[in-house]
Amino acid sequence: MNRILPLKDIMLVEVKSEIAAGTRGASLGIDAVKIASLDLESDYFTRFDSEEVENVNDILFDGYAHPHAKFIDGVLTMEKRVCSKVGEVLKVNNFPIVLAGDHSTAAGTICGIKQTFADKRLGVIWIDAHADMHTPYTTPSGNMHGMPLAMVSNLDNKDCQINNPKGETVEMWEELKRIGGEGAKISLSDVVFISVRDFEEPEKFLMQQHNITNFSTQQVRSEGVAAIAAKALELLKDCDLIYISFDVDSMDSKFSVGTGTPVPNGLTVEEAKELNTILIKDPKVIAWEMVEVNPTLDTENKMAENAFEILEATTNALLEK
Numbered sequence: 001m002n003r004i005l006p007l008k009d010i011m012l013v014e015v016k017s018e019i020a021a022g023t024r025g026a027s028l029g030i031d032a033v034k035i036a037s038l039d040l041e042s043d044y045f046t047r048f049d050s051e052e053v054e055n056v057n058d059i060l061f062d063g064y065a066h067p068h069a070k071f072i073d074g075v076l077t078m079e080k081r082v083c084s085k086v087g088e089v090l091k092v093n094n095f096p097i098v099l100a101g102d103h104s105t106a107a108g109t110i111c112g113i114k115q116t117f118a119d120k121r122l123g124v125i126w127i128d129a130h131a132d133m134h135t136p137y138t139t140p141s142g143n144m145h146g147m148p149l150a151m152v153s154n155l156d157n158k159d160c161q162i163n164n165p166k167g168e169t170v171e172m173w174e175e176l177k178r179i180g181g182e183g184a185k186i187s188l189s190d191v192v193f194i195s196v197r198d199f200e201e202p203e204k205f206l207m208q209q210h211n212i213t214n215f216s217t218q219q220v221r222s223e224g225v226a227a228i229a230a231k232a233l234e235l236l237k238d239c240d241l242i243y244i245s246f247d248v249d250s251m252d253s254k255f256s257v258g259t260g261t262p263v264p265n266g267l268t269v270e271e272a273k274e275l276n277t278i279l280i281k282d283p284k285v286i287a288w289e290m291v292e293v294n295p296t297l298d299t300e301n302k303m304a305e306n307a308f309e310i311l312e313a314t315t316n317a318l319l320e321k
């Protein structure tokens with residue numbers, strides 16, 4: 001299948017935001033990846049244009065006012081900014097490679113895609129340890145990097161309500177769900193999970209309700225990366241476009257703990273690399289994103305080095321397509 005419009009250039013979109021993570025430091029992840037590229041003697045960051053989306057990380061100094069959706073006012077600002085930047089990049093037929101801090105801004109990327117291609121059906125391949133489908137009504141932590149997939153699916157999941165967010169929180173949550181156009185940007189049945197292994201009951205409920213396929217690490221290993229990639233793409237065969245979201249915590253915590261919420265039983269660096277390089281070659285893939293590198297939790301910049309290797313290999317695969 002031909003892509004909607006011929007691809008011109010890759011545009012790196014840097015989003016150094018960390019307000020939606022529960023631990024501090026993810027905003028430094030992009031610079032850590034750049035340092036890794038220097039240590040590995042790569043010219044990667046001279047090869048592509050890049051644009052930075054201005055962040056609002058200073059609000060962290062004020063403390064949070066919304067316990068069930070921490071810094072939601074800032075998250076709202078960031079989602080809108082990411083949505084319009086990704087939209088701008090797509091409008092001139094460029095391919096956005098989004099390098100972000102906390103995973104919440106993936107919602108902005110999805111909104112930017114849908115704002116540009118409103119009548120296209122968008123599928124999502126979510127490579128992550130977490131399901132990131134909470135809402136202010138269900139979140140155990142209040143950290144909004146656990147919520148992007150609910151934002152773009154226009155969901156509250158009140159069937160599993162455990163929190164009572166206040167009126168002002170709810171108003172902003174409603175506004176978040178309207179970014180990039182009214183209503184759901186994606187259907188949860190057009191989401192495929194890979195290596196998701198740490199989720200709470202309200203997320204399990206949604207996964208069952210929407211029949212979301214989750215390819216486990218064990219399955220990736222026993223069937224092989226190529227077979228799983230093919231199955232993931234097959235599940236999204238009725239979608240017009242595909243967005244890939246790669247959270248580095250999909251990789252096993254034994255390779256690096258340089259991420260806010262590390263989890264064991266994840267992918268190896270090689271598996272993650274092979275997976276992303278195969279998937280990005282699919283003609284329907286319209287944007288790719290990498291998130292959650294946190295060098296303050298790491299030693300010797302290991303996670304950023306692993307992440308950079310994957311970024312470079314994935315970009316090269318995209319250029320070959």
Ligand SMILES: NC(=[NH2+])NCCC[C@H](N)C(=O)O
Binds near residue numbers: 146198261
């Ligand atoms: N993008 C992430 N690292 N998300 C972690 C979410 C962890 C947990 N489910 C929570 O809501 O707090």
Ligand SMILES: [Mn+2]
Binds near residue numbers: 130
């Ligand atoms: Mn995530």
